[in-house]
Amino acid sequence: MIILKSPDEIEKIRAANRIVASALASLKEMVCAGLTTGELDRVAEDLIRSAGARPSFKGYRGFPASLCVSLNNEVVHGIPGKRKLKEGDIVSLDLGAELNGFYGDAAITVPVGKVTDEATRLMTATRESLYKGIEQMVEGNRLSDVSHAVQKHAEAAGFSVVTDFVGHGVGTSPHEEPQVPNYGPAGTGPVLKRGMVLAIEPMINAGTSDVEVLGDRWTVVTRDGRLSAHFEHSIAVTANGPDVLSEPVGK
Ligand code: MG
Numbered sequence: 001m002i003i004l005k006s007p008d009e010i011e012k013i014r015a016a017n018r019i020v021a022s023a024l025a026s027l028k029e030m031v032c033a034g035l036t037t038g039e040l041d042r043v044a045e046d047l048i049r050s051a052g053a054r055p056s057f058k059g060y061r062g063f064p065a066s067l068c069v070s071l072n073n074e075v076v077h078g079i080p081g082k083r084k085l086k087e088g089d090i091v092s093l094d095l096g097a098e099l100n101g102f103y104g105d106a107a108i109t110v111p112v113g114k115v116t117d118e119a120t121r122l123m124t125a126t127r128e129s130l131y132k133g134i135e136q137m138v139e140g141n142r143l144s145d146v147s148h149a150v151q152k153h154a155e156a157a158g159f160s161v162v163t164d165f166v167g168h169g170v171g172t173s174p175h176e177e178p179q180v181p182n183y184g185p186a187g188t189g190p191v192l193k194r195g196m197v198l199a200i201e202p203m204i205n206a207g208t209s210d211v212e213v214l215g216d217r218w219t220v221v222t223r224d225g226r227l228s229a230h231f232e233h234s235i236a237v238t239a240n241g242p243d244v245l246s247e248p249v250g251k
Contacts (some may be wrong), residue, residue, distance in 0.1 A: 004195030017104030
């Protein structure tokens with residue numbers, strides 16, 4: 001069942017998401033060669049707690065940190081630790097927060113110094129594919145219109161879509177129905193209704209779409225070792241069109 005949210009509930013989901021968005025903006029500014037992934041996690045947790053919220057990934061199904069930090073060929077769910085960022089890396093930061101029983105969830109991929117042209121093109125195409133999906137979050141469209149728009153844009157740029165992991169509804173739980181694939185034909189699935197809140201999160205690979213999970217049981221990597229990027233927003237379907245709840249205040 002897809003839970004529809006009232007305007008008041010959407011504002012509560014927005015409040016949680018703004019904490020996430022603000023923390024991600026700060027983390028993006030911090031990213032530089034020599035910084036450890038564990039330092040990013042510690043700052044993420046501090047920012048969320050100092051805003052009065054709770055880092056929702058920490059302990060979720062046993063995940064040991066507040067921030068997922070996925071480098072280069074890592075797709076999602078990388079565990080932060082002692083590893084240092086290096087010039088030329090791309091780093092995906094995925095963060096969740098719970099505030100007064102409502103959840104926020106967003107992700108960005110950031111370059112460390114100067115990166116390859118391919119890495120830049122991959123990050124750009126992934127972010128653009130997220131916004132192509134967001135554009136489809138209009139009352140009366142079908143869920144797979146979102147999925148199809150993401151896939152079409154990513155593939156037109158010459159990249160491939162990860163199919164083993166998908167987006168999701170978000171609200172009073174971190175993951176609610178429906179699942180939101182980043183691929184598929186247009187025009188199928190549930191009709192989008194006012195009050196639906198979805199986390200759309202394209203995971204796009206430079207090479208093939210195949211992924212595998214490492215022995216730590218969390219880190220998802222590309223099977224061919226090539227780069228992967230990830231962007232995510234939480235978005236409400238409203239009478240006025242898509243409302244991106246995880247954009248920073250003032251944007
Ligand atoms: Mg998510």
